[in-house]
Amino acid sequence: MTHRTVHFPTLESLHGKVGQHLATSDWITVDQERIDLFARATGDHQWIHIDPERAKSGPFGATIAHGFLTLSLVPEIAQSAMAIDDVRMSVNYGLNRVRFMAPVPSGSRLRGHLKLAAFEPIEGGAQLITEVTIEREGEAKPACVAETVSRRFT
16 A cells, blocks of 8 residues: 555644544654664663664563654654645644653554644644654554644744
8 A cells, every 4th residue: 555645735724623633654664773873863872772682681572762762753754644735834842741652673663643632823823732643563552652732834
């Protein structure tokens, strides 16, 4: 099945979609190289992330992605899942709630499901609260559920 980005013609067209599923992203592979790069970027070099040999006998049987690495995929997830045609700029305004519900072993494939939780008009655009559920391929329990707050400007 080929993934297609969902296009919304206007930011205002989302106003009536509160409580609805908006889009699902492409699959993203979280390999050891991505995990190692994240460790270097953040200074988080815990062995469960970067030492495959030691991690084999650890609690997860392999290295796992940092929770914050999984969370950092939200912009890539959102961009591949949906576009709002009249939005000229988006800014991350914050997070209301984040839970890392299951580990993400190296080599996992993840994708995100976006549900619009709130739409609030602001000067020049709207503030969106989006529930992002990050699914790990083949697993019933999500890897992460985050409530993101973004400001979109037309």
